[in-house]
Amino acid sequence: MKTKLSLLLCCLLFAGCTLLNRTAQDKATLFSQHLAFWQNLRIDGVVEVNYQQFQFRKTAVLRVNPGTIKLTIVDTGLFGLNPEPFLEAIIDSTGLALTTNGTHRELSADSLNQLLPDLHSFLHPEDMNKFQQEIFTKGFFATPTTRYYFDDQLRLTRIQRKSGIQIVFDWGSELQSIAIINGKKTVATLHIDTIKKRSR
Numbered sequence: 001m002k003t004k005l006s007l008l009l010c011c012l013l014f015a016g017c018t019l020l021n022r023t024a025q026d027k028a029t030l031f032s033q034h035l036a037f038w039q040n041l042r043i044d045g046v047v048e049v050n051y052q053q054f055q056f057r058k059t060a061v062l063r064v065n066p067g068t069i070k071l072t073i074v075d076t077g078l079f080g081l082n083p084e085p086f087l088e089a090i091i092d093s094t095g096l097a098l099t100t101n102g103t104h105r106e107l108s109a110d111s112l113n114q115l116l117p118d119l120h121s122f123l124h125p126e127d128m129n130k131f132q133q134e135i136f137t138k139g140f141f142a143t144p145t146t147r148y149y150f151d152d153q154l155r156l157t158r159i160q161r162k163s164g165i166q167i168v169f170d171w172g173s174e175l176q177s178i179a180i181i182n183g184k185k186t187v188a189t190l191h192i193d194t195i196k197k198r199s200r
Contacts, residue, residue, distance in 0.1 A: 027136050031129075031154040038064055038125045043175070045192040047073060050185075058086055060190055062178075063198075067123050068092045093123065117145040 047060035063070040068090065075086040087100040096107040113119050121127060121143075128148070131141035140149045149158040151171065159167040164183050170176040179189040 034155050035126050040198040042196045042198055043192055044194045045190050047190045049188045051187050118143055
């Protein structure tokens with residue numbers, strides 16, 4: 001009887017270990033797939049901005065490539081006719097290049113890093129792999145300035161800065177919107193119409 005009981009306990013222990021390993025592997029697969037989602041991505045939608053006296057609602061395209069994030073906002077004019085570039089912002093390792101109303105401005109990487117200390121994580125999301133275990137156990141990982149939160153499908157849901165600024169990712173079956181919140185006020189929201197993966 002004791003032999004049978006010991007054998008049963010061993011079988012249960014082995015099955016439990018196998019299940020735990022499978023779960024860990026599933027988490028690693030989900031996380032890897034999510035990081036790959038942010039590679040060579042084009043998002044089309046409508047951006048709403050409401051900051052102090054500055055308000056608008058315009059068509060926008062967000063492109064995310066390894067090492068580069070590019071946001072283009074288009075003024076489509078009356079009834080969507082005669083679309084013209086309204087604003088273009090490019091962030092890469094050299095800093096920020098901003099063009100609006102024919103005016104071009106640049107912010108160096110050092111200056112931009114003061115505003116976005118975790119800039120490298122934005123440009124290279126694959127680097128989040130080194131925080132896998134922390135994400136799997138806690139649902140987030142933290143740097144000295146920022147926390148990154150993930151849901152049970154290991155999708156990025158919120159970036160919380162110590163300064164009070166948040167970037168919130170609203171997920172359904174796909175990404176629905178990206179919002180920037182300062183304190184309790186929503187500063188800007190990109191409402192997503194289509195998401196496409198690009199070959200490069």
